[in-house]
Amino acid sequence: MIHxxxxxxxxxxxxxxxxxxxxxxxxxxxxxxxxxxxxxxIDCPEKREIKQIKTIKSLTRYTTNLNKINPDDFHxxxxxxxxxxxxxxxxxxxxxxxxxxSKKRLDYILRYSGNQKRLPVQISSxxxxxxxxxxxxxxxxxxxxxxxxxxxxxxxxxxIDQNQAFEIAYSGxxxxxxxxxxxKVGSVKKLDKVMYINFDQQDGxxxxxxxVLSSYYEYFTYTKEQLEGNYVLIQGPLKFNARYNxxxxxxxxxxxxxxxx
Numbered sequence: 238m239i240h241x242x243x244x245x246x247x248x249x250x251x252x253x254x255x256x257x258x259x260x261x262x263x264x265x266x267x268x269x270x271x272x273x274x275x276x277x278x279i280d281c282p283e284k285r286e287i288k289q290i291k292t293i294k295s296l297t298r299y300t301t302n303l304n305k306i307n308p309d310d311f312h313x314x315x316x317x318x319x320x321x322x323x324x325x326x327x328x329x330x331x332x333x334x335x336x337x338x339s340k341k342r343l344d345y346i347l348r349y350s351g352n353q354k355r356l357p358v359q360i361s362s363x364x365x366x367x368x369x370x371x372x373x374x375x376x377x378x379x380x381x382x383x384x385x386x387x388x389x390x391x392x393x394x395x396x397i398d399q400n401q402a403f404e405i406a407y408s409g410x411x412x413x414x415x416x417x418x419x420x421k422v423g424s425v426k427k428l429d430k431v432m433y434i435n436f437d438q439q440d441g442x443x444x445x446x447x448x449v450l451s452s453y454y455e456y457f458t459y460t461k462e463q464l465e466g467n468y469v470l471i472q473g474p475l476k477f478n479a480r481y482n483x484x485x486x487x488x489x490x491x492x493x494x495x496x497x498x
Contacts, residue, residue, distance in 0.1 A: 246267075254270055276441075396417045416474075457494075459496075
């Protein structure tokens with residue numbers, strides 16, 4: 238009302254626009270549009286990115302043809318993230334055994350050598366994915382593939398951004414049963430019956446929301462303060478919400494979300 242259309246990012250002075258947030262899950266906010274000059278500068282504090290995000294974005298610039306790679310020169314990692322599905326936990330038991338516990342099975346612990354950036358043979362948690370992206374070179378990762386239900390996929394076909402999530406959900410092309418979506422949490426809105434975790438929509442990013450029903454609040458304990466402004470990985474089956482024109486994933490417990498540092 239005071240500045241009219243002349244509103245600028247406080248970090249890089251690029252023009253931003255006011256969003257009325259027609260989606261009731263999101264509070265009104267200012268954003269860059271991704272068009273013309275309305276994009277954050279690379280060094281803008283509002284555009285801060287962490288290593289894992291930079292790595293996965295770099296991977297999208299590479300094209301890999303499996304037929305042209307020596308089988309001895311690439312590494313396949315079996316993905317077992319279905320273990321993070323609370324509905325498959327026997328008798329509703331969700332307590333995690335400490336890795337220091339003597340009864341902890343050794344094959345559950347995926348360690349990296351202190352001297353070698355060794356690739357794991359199996360992934361069963363989002364924390365391991367984050368470690369994979371931060372501890373290994375881009376060269377190694379371009380030769381790394383994921384085995385999901387017996388089919389082999391590139392890393393950036395499984396770990397996707399919110400724009401990819403939107404396109405896949407909108408088209409209905411669910412070529413794998415679940416995805417890992419990365420992005421920055423823009424806002425969190427917790428109501429009596431549902432909690433919404435909305436990804437940031439700066440620079441033309443398309444809407445993506447994770448939601449937690451109140452019946453799962455006791456299993457999902459992250460707070461608004463812990464999530465807002467941080468980059469996260471969220472895992473689960475994608476779906477498209479036509480009412481709000483956005484891609485969504487339902488979260489049922491903490492293991493479906495990882496805060497990256």
